[in-house]
Amino acid sequence: MSDSGELDSVLCPQCRRDLPRSEFHSNRRRPNGLAYYCKRCAAERSEASRRRRGISAQRRAPVPVPDGSKWCPDCETIKPLTAFARTRASASGYHSYCLLCHNARGNETKQRLYGGSREYHLRRRYGVGQADFDEMLAGQGGVCAICGAPDPQHVDHDHRTGWVRGILCFNCNGGLGQFRDNPVFLAEAITYLKGTTWQRVLIHPGVFQMCSPMRGRPPSRSS
Incomplete structure (x- = not known):
């Protein structure tokens, strides 16, 4: 003892x-x-x-593996540990397959089970498939639900509930995220733009003048 x-x-x-x-x-x-x-x-x-369970026997390296290296059973190559992704699920602290083989296996699985990476991404992150995406986009007339840009590709969802709200273009989807989906911030932004943006003002019938509440301030160097 x-x-x-x-x-x-x-x-x-x-x-x-x-x-x-x-x-x-x-x-x-x-x-x-x-x-x-x-x-x-x-x-x-x-x-x-x-x-x-019908799983084939584990393959072993045919030669001793030096310290700081690991054998990948897919490409049957001894590589440095930096070529393997880390994981806490393994006693060694690294995945069984090197990064290249690990990614290839992941892509093969996505193709076999979901028909491709796009379907896998949609289902895993948003709980919808490509068919659901196409149906929502058709319901919007094939354009961004906010600005009307054609062929939008981004799924917009409520970050609190996870519910999908619509299909947006890159700029509109990113804009909502930057404003943290807060209607108050968006309303304040509209008020700010109306108070600072140059606008056409009718001064005589058929005569317009560009005016701005910021008139009198020097223009920025990028103007």
Whole structure:
């Protein structure tokens, strides 16, 4: 027994061997902080489970992998750890596949399950599909719901509830976001523009003059 009161060896219930604590994976949810089975038995049970589910056996690097590197089973290449995305779900702290293969797998899945990245993006973020998008756009006459620009491509939604409100062009969608979807801010912006923008004023029948409440102030250098 160690000075901390922990047993120096632990019994694996499958292989019935007393093994050092280093032969067990960590598991904070268990009283002793270790996994139920030793590493070898846990690997055997995992592989047996994969076979029962019809999943092919895990592939291993044919040669030793140096420190600071990792083997990608898709491209079968040893690459530096910087070529792998980080993840807390893995004991190594990195994804099984390199960035290139990981992205390729993601694109293949999106194509196979959703018919493409566009459908995947719409369903994952807004809960609508391309067919719903096309229907909403047709209901708007094929133009932006605010400015009337043709062929808008951005889904506008309420950030509090998630409900989709309409289809907007890039500028209008970004404008609402900059004003934080606040009608008061938008109304104040309208009042501000009316009070500062040059306007045509009728001074005689058929005669207009450009006037501005800001007349008398020097123009900006960019004017």
